[in-house]
Amino acid sequence: MQEFSFSTRIFFGEGALERLRRVKGRRVLIVTDRFMVQIGTIDKVMTYLTGCEVSIFDGVIPDPPIEVVAEGVKALAACQAEIVIAVGGGSTIDAAKAIRAIAKQTLCAEADHMECFAVPTTSGTGSEVTDYAVITDNARGLKYPLDSQALRPPVAILEPSLTASAPASVTADAGMDVLTHALEAYVSTNANDFSDAMCEKAVSLVFRFLPLAYQDGEDLLARTEMQNAACMAGLAFNSAGLGINHGLAHAVGGKFHIAHGRINAMLLPKVLAFNANLSHVVGGEYSLAAKKYQRIARIMDFPAATVRLGVANLISEIERLNQMMQIPPTLRAWGADLSKVREMRGELARAALADATYATNPRRATEEEAAVLIDQITG
Secondary structure, X not given: OOOOOOOOEEEEOOOHHHHHHHOXXXXXXXXXXXXHHHOOHHHHHHOOOOOOEEEEEOEOOOOOEHHHHHHHHHHHHHHOOOEEEEEEOHHHHHHHHHXXXXXXXXXXXXXXXXXXXXEEOOOOOOHHHXXXXXXXXXXXXXEEEEEOHHHOOOEEEEOHHHHOOOOHHHHHHHHHHHHHHHHHHHHOOOOOHHHHHHHHHHHHHHHHHHHHHHHOOOOHHHHHHHHXXXXXXXXXXXXXXXXXXXXXXXXXXXXXXXXXXXXXXXXXXXXXXXXHOOOOOEOXXXXXXXXXXXXXXXXXXXOOOOHHHHHHHHHHHHHHHHHHOOXXXXXXXXXXXXXXXXXXXXXXXXXXXXXXXXXXXXXXXXXXXXXXXXXXXXX
């Protein structure tokens, strides 16, 4: 038996922030980062919080460490918030989800009924609808994916105008994170008809609208569709799971401080080739992953008369997208210390295979095979 469910109410499109007007006379903690405060995004959000007692915790940083979550819990306790509103990218939403979950466990009984609104300002993680949050242990250089239904925000507000301030590089990284989510969930061992439908739509939206959002940040149609794609991919992987791409991204990105979407994008063509496993065809039958990649290629009208052709062209189009958005193909091009990468090769491979996201990858990998995938992006 399988299950596909989501309890988050999703308000999307221009004017979605109007939903906040229903929050009247409540104690609110806005969880965000200093950049969102500086550019006026928080002021814009606060105009909708009529009669509310609003406190702001703006201490979130990219890849939020455990210490930031602890500070956020203190801020929440100090203002006795009834509602947490996360305004920012995936890191901010992850931090807010962790802050709320810990507060519900450690603070007074009233905290158990605390609401959470997720207001993403990037189109990438889909964290506004998932049970996951990634928290960093800086002392060990590791990223930990937390997984609990208690983390899922009850309300998501997808206001496209809030993503217009995202720089082109952030748009690119976040968009490729969406594509990685969709393609990993699509071939996951837990994939199902419902998650597949979300993945197929998300992939088609990314290939069509990510280049437009990258080239013109003020294109609100492109911004709207990328927000929808991110949300749908989040719903898909929340049900189906992810794969080795994310396991490797958590390991390598955590150690070398590479933006999560960017390292995902660098790995994605290599992981697709690994999962398709075209060199190992049993009885003339390709792997299910390879056949599903072919199906995606057909949906996108890439040449895909055969499985091999479909897989090759899907990989080629991903590489083209990366190149168009100036995402480096290798760690060398990115500027990593290659001697350190090679020194840590085995450690990174082991961390990737121990990552919770690897559990649903369609192809099992040995430690050496995982290390070879790292080699392929080292350069």
